[in-house]
Amino acid sequence: MRYPASEKAEIIQLVEQSHLPAKRTLDKLGIPRATFYRWYDRYCEGGDEALADHRSRPDRVWNRIPDGVRRQIIDLALEVPELSPRELAVRFTDERKYFVSEASVYRLLKAHDLITSPAYVVIKAANEFKDKTTAINQLWQTDFTYLKITGWGWYYLSTVLDDFSRYIVAWKLCPTMCASDVTATLDLAASGLDQITVTQRPRLLSDNGSSYVADDLAKWLEHKGMEHVRGAPYHPQTQGKIELAPDPEEPHPARQLLPAWRSRTADRCLRRAL
16 A cells, blocks of 8 residues: 555654554554655655655666657658558668667657547437338337246247337247247248238348347348348337337236246146156
8 A cells, every 4th residue: 555755754753652662553553664664764864755655667768769760750750641650660660770669650659649540430329210111011120028937037029010000010939039039030920921912021120139140030031032220239219119019017918828838838848758
């Protein structure tokens, strides 16, 4: 622990004025005797000012680039401003036969305000879609809802919702959140598309979960001729409709079917065991 000079002076006065031996006083304060006597020697030589901590690193680095060489690097950078710090370091080493690292050149140029910051373009997610849906089956949203079943653990409700009508086109209760669970739910939703003439396939909107960026889902969508749109990372508002549906405060059809589904699963597991 580092003590400021004022606290060191107070500790020295406390030890001097204490009626206890110095060793016992220092033990109670939790300060090693060697440390205290080092402070005391400095205090006797220079008073309170001598108790201030000094930087342990030297003021001058042993391998610092000489000022003359630094000026040459700056002059070269001004002559060929299109070169990067790496290219400047290589060229300076080749021409002047004096090695300088890329990091040293970068720090030198940065100190002289010769490094231009990249022109970052800040892109923020919009509050709403620019081109909103005007009819059903133009855009489908999909997401997983977590369901905890007492005694069984977590299950996941995969849902496909129509963006325009907010109608739940298909849903499936899954034990995992794999890409196969997503495609199985989409199979249910797209089961009627092959039976009618469809001029344009629905686009699919999802988040950036591992099951939605999987190659299996991309191949399924390509086979069905559907486009895939992903929401902005950490921006759940993009899928606000499906985030609010199903409403956790209202009983979802899947919750009503859970007891029967649980009973059938238990019977099936029991028959397999027998």
